[in-house]
Amino acid sequence: MSDDALLPYPLPLGPLSEPPQEYSELRDRCPVTRVRLPSGSTALMVTGYDEVEAAMSDRRLSRAALREPGAVRTVAGEDFSDNPYNLLNMEGPDHSRLRRLISPAFTPRKAELWRARIEEIAHELIDRLEAGPRPADLHHDFAAVLPVWVICEMVGAPVEDRAKLQEWTDRLVSITAHTPEERLSAREESAAYVAGLIARHRENPGNDLLSTLISARDDADRLNEREMVWLGINLLVAGHDTTVSAISRSLFQLLRHPDQWRLLAEKPDLVPAATEELLRYAPPSEIGFMRIATEDVELAGIHIAKGEGVIPVMHAAGRDVRRVADPETLDLTRTDTAHLAFGHGHHYCPGAGVARVELQTAFGVLAQRLPSLRLAVPAEEVEWLGGLLTLRPRSMPVVW
Template sequence: MDTAAEPRVPQTQVAEEGVAEAAPPAGKCPYSYPFHRPSAVEIPPLYDKLRADEPVAKVSLPSGDEGYIVSRYDDAKVVLSDLRFSRAATVEPGAPKLTHVPMPPNSLFTLDPPEHTRLRKLVAKEFTNRRIRELRPRVQELTDELLDRMAEQGGVADLNEALAFPMPVAVICELLGVPFEDREKFRNWSNAIVALTTLTQEEMMAERLAMAGYIWELVQVKRKEPGTDLLSALITAHDDENTLDEGELVMMAMTLLVAGHETTVSMIGACVLTILREPRLRAIVDEQPEKIGALVEELLRVNPIGDGGPLRITLTDVEIAGTVIPKGSAVMAAVASANRDERRYTAPAEVDVDRENSQHLAFGNGVHFCLGANLARLELEVAIASVFRKFPTLRLGTEVDQLRMKSGMLVHGLESLPVAW
């Protein structure tokens, strides 16, 4: 199928059967999160309805606990950045949970300031814009090597296996100083860590412990023989009074490894697929390389890899869009929905590289803003520009309706992305 000949496809098509979730009986917990996605290229149509009628909606979470989903842009931004919505409280005993598996308590994802500020400061200097710009030649080199190997496969490949998975994993493994040979282990471990409903509690805990054990051993090796990598730098990192203790070190490395590839892997697939389906976007990549940064921002906006940011817990009663969310409630900012909010964006489903208010929430907002945003942007720019330069005739190797998303996960990704050239 030559998708280059296809007409422009809106990113949100409300499938006829898509709005399966009907309004709930009064007082009952209405919707089950994660919501139904009719296909790999659509976000849950239920969000359109929630933004219009129930901007703060009660949901039942995979753990069985109840929570609230906040679906409009302005409100989601508040949930992400207002410290009355706590991350640390998600690991307090008795707090409502997303899944049955408790989140580890001492990670960037489960701390509030000032503890969060201290840890983040220790690691943030490795992720500054300048540090990341220095990585560009190496990211380009790794990408070119992978694309050369893909070319040798003949005229068809799974882009996930050929590029989207190995590139970000190679980058984050190199950055941290994790042996690249162990990347397959990381795929299983990080899949387990972002699983919502695909694994049992025991399976998830076992994978998490295995990963922690592996990193602990690696820390011992690096203590004896430090390298020039991030893990070695973190071992000696300190601010005025503090260094990272052993538990914090292991947790930080785990956080970076998982956050640093699961997300970008999924996003590379989603971005390339969007471009393959829209010839005018392909023309931007080919003819307006100066706009590739803006294109990446728009692709990030319309292609959410997760429905919502991680859970937060209200430290006090908080009113959002006229609804009082009681103290102690689980709340999720639905980034997938906020980034398509018609109150903020004209033609929100369209990828428009000339959009004026293009700022989005794909990397969050506030103190927890994605630490790896600059790295992710770099990887996406290099991946997109390189793949279409290397394979000018690249096209989708299957029908769109044959594509499958991994379901039951915190981070959504295509199971495979068959391409041909």
């Protein structure tokens, strides 16, 4: 394909925030295809389930190599990929060391210990919805609040700071929605904020994750101060942003499939399986995290030269007919759900356990408390924000 004929990345969404319509054709015909990036460079986009899984497992495809001079860039100017202290941008021993420090806080067993508190927060947010005006905004007043409230309590940040955390997050995860200067200022502002939190927690340690990291820094010297600041930012940003989007997208799809919403309200035992199906059908993003080939690689019969960019779009994989029967249908009772919404390989999301508990709680408690919940506007009128790594509505008006 000539450069002039390349598809632009990211591809435009389909109607109703559905995945780009080209994904289906590409998975069948060319699961590894060259695309044009906003920076003007090109990269290889991967859309098939097996191919995405293979790309995410291959250590020759490196996130750290994005910082090498002359590396392919998604956007012009600095973005989150330039930060060497961001856990997602690290490889090798340092990446493993930092993951080991935070992983104990996010085991499935630890996540279950948070379930009761997450349910309390969900019920409180629904109480506020019921006491407020209608239509209510399910995104702004529920989906966008629950995950950031939870991660603030886990990390040890004031819950009342959640608005500024969300604003920084929007700039940090921007692709085209913000300028390089805005992305850089968000990085500096959030780093100063977390440094201030660290100073306060050193004076008054608590039973929170930031205090645990401070202990690791000060007692065993297992990470330096800059690493600790950026672990704090990683936790506060990555710890809520994708979950916000997953909740909003999932609830939108449930409400535009009212038969599935009724099924969930009638059969609460379906919540765990329904959560996996929603992660498959309505993942939090249609964007992939680019890697750089550190040597020649072959993927699905395609030669990838050293230095080329590779974008495994893990969220495209969930509708691969090779893995899921009738993948365009949302079916909370299906038994063949397969998705890569939390990634795969050494960059698998360390917070997946907590995210699953939050999603299960959001869907289960809402279906229990508001079984007659429905969109207050036609689904086509819900506006979706673009230019970010994650996908979310501007608002989601609902009634019940």
